[in-house]
Amino acid sequence: xxxxxxxxxxxxxxxxxxxxxxxxxxxxxxxxxxxxxxxxxxxxxxxxxxxxxxxxxxxxxxxxxxxxxxxxxxxxxxxxxxxxxxxxxxxxxxxxxxxxxxxxxxxxxxxxxxxxxxxxxxxxxxxxxxxxxxxxxxxxxxxxxxxxxxxxxxxxxxxxxxxxxxxxxxxxxxxxxxxxxxxxxxxxxxxxxxxxxxxxxxxxxxxxxxxxxxxxxxxxxxxxxxxxxxxxxxxxxxxxxxxxxxxxxxxxxxxxxxxxxxxxxxxxxxxxxxxxxxxxxxxxxxxxxxxxxxxxxxxxxxxxxxxxxxxxxxxxxxxxxxxxxxxxxxx
Numbered sequence: 001x002x003x004x005x006x007x008x009x010x011x012x013x014x015x016x017x018x019x020x021x022x023x024x025x026x027x028x029x030x031x032x033x034x035x036x037x038x039x040x041x042x043x044x045x046x047x048x049x050x051x052x053x054x055x056x057x058x059x060x061x062x063x064x065x066x067x068x069x070x071x072x073x074x075x076x077x078x079x080x081x082x083x084x085x086x087x088x089x090x091x092x093x094x095x096x097x098x099x100x101x102x103x104x105x106x107x108x109x110x111x112x113x114x115x116x117x118x119x120x121x122x123x124x125x126x127x128x129x130x131x132x133x134x135x136x137x138x139x140x141x142x143x144x145x146x147x148x149x150x151x152x153x154x155x156x157x158x159x160x161x162x163x164x165x166x167x168x169x170x171x172x173x174x175x176x177x178x179x180x181x182x183x184x185x186x187x188x189x190x191x192x193x194x195x196x197x198x199x200x201x202x203x204x205x206x207x208x209x210x211x212x213x214x215x216x217x218x219x220x221x222x223x224x225x226x227x228x229x230x231x232x233x234x235x236x237x238x239x240x241x242x243x244x245x246x247x248x249x250x251x252x253x254x255x256x257x258x259x260x261x262x263x264x265x266x267x268x269x270x271x272x273x274x275x276x277x278x279x280x281x282x283x284x285x286x287x288x289x290x291x292x293x294x295x296x297x298x299x300x301x302x303x304x305x306x307x308x309x310x311x312x313x314x315x316x317x318x319x320x321x322x323x324x325x326x327x328x329x330x331x
Contacts, residue, residue: 001181005282007191007248013117015172016180020198022085022107023159024067024092027075030099035076038092040207040231041069042222043076051136051147051157053194053217055207056088061230062203064088066196066212070147072140072159079112079159083198091226110144111165113158114185119175120156123168132156150215151192186279190286193316195244199257201276208234209242209290210276214318243293243320244276245313246286247301253285253308261289264300264310272301293320 004010026035035043041054051070055063056078065088067078080088089105096103124131124146128139132148139146144160160168172179189196195210206227212218213235220232234240261272273291289301295313302310 001179003181003183003280003282006284007187007281007286009282010180010184011178013119014178014180014184015113015115015117015120015168016182016184018112018114018185019182020082021079021112022082022105023110023112024078024080024085024089025072025075025104025106026078026092026096026101027104028099028101031076031101034096034099034101035069036223037225038095039067039069039225040212040218040227042219043069046071046076048140049137051138053150053212053215055212055217055231056091057207057225057227057231058091058203059226061206061227061234063197063205063207063210063212064091064203066207066210066217068147068157070138070140070145070159072145073142077106077145077159079157081196081198082107084202087202110159110161113160113165113168114149114155114188115158115168115172115177116152116155117177119172119177121154123171124156124158127164127167151194152188155188183279183281186277187281187286190246190277190279190288191248191317193244193246193288193318195288196277198276201274204274205242205276205290206234206240207231208240208320209244211244211316211318211320214316214320241293242273242290243295244288244290245295246288246316247311247313249285249287249309249311250283251285251309252280252283253303253306254280255285255287255303260304261287261291261301262304263291264302269302271304275303 039054065080065084067080143164147157255278262269263272277288279286
């Protein structure tokens with residue numbers, strides 16, 4: 001595995017394995033109904049041809065995890081960070097005993113990748129008979145699933161059985177396709193403003209504090225679910241005072257999972273916010289942090305308790321504002 005100097009130096013064709021991503025699968029006649037009361041999106045209306053981002057919250061509206069949700073054969077699959085998987089799995093099992101659904105940590109049965117290029121598309125076509133063609137469009141069969149991601153250009157998220165994964169590894173290795181470190185996937189998602197919940201940030205933030213609403217990951221018109229009252233109040237009463245911001249630091253930095261940012265105020269520095277996502281490349285570091293939502297591109301930050309260079313946030317690739325009459329209900 002290797003790392004590019006910067007995101008701009010990525011090869012046209014590449015792949016990287018998502019070793020920090022796990023998978024929870026739910027199967028059984030009550031799976032949709034059960035998840036409808038757990039996640040922020042409308043599960044019964046989720047088609048087999050589309051994946052969606054979602055949040056899984058506690059009753060206070062704080063997110064246990066931010067899974068990518070899709071259908072795989074007869075199951076509903078949640079792809080999520082391994083460091084948040086245990087808490088989400090425990091919470092699902094806590095309430096799932098009252099439903100006819102089997103909730104399984106399937107991480108050992110599947111390997112996950114992001115990949116781009118003609119060789120990848122040909123491999124997908126050979127295994128799935130078709131290639132996803134629009135953002136978060138997906139295909140699935142006994143080999144797993146392939147999703148066209150909502151970050152980068154022509155990048156696929158592959159969730160593959162161990163046998164299919166071995167085939168992909170062999171095919172791309174023989175074709176000489178560049179194999180990148182997982183930091184590349186992290187950097188691409190941070191650049192696209194996609195948050196994640198991991199480590200010390202599990203159960204710390206309401207979804208809107210991480211811009212989840214900007215990713216079509218909350219259906220405000222659906223029925224009741226865990227944390228709905230807080231999530232709805234945060235929107236309709238304007239209670240949210242924080243948002244997630246993206247930074248690109250022109251240096252390769254080692255950042256601890258519990259790292260914080262400090263904001264410059266005159267000659268002093270004050271607490272800025274928590275880093276929720278980080279990616280270290282050869283010559284740059286990408287960060288995503290939850291800060292006050294009045295943060296501007298003129299504000300100057302640094303990583304707390306380090307000698308890192310100062311930096312400012314980049315423009316987000318979307319608006320975090322939502323009109324209260326733009327309510328998505330069940331289709």
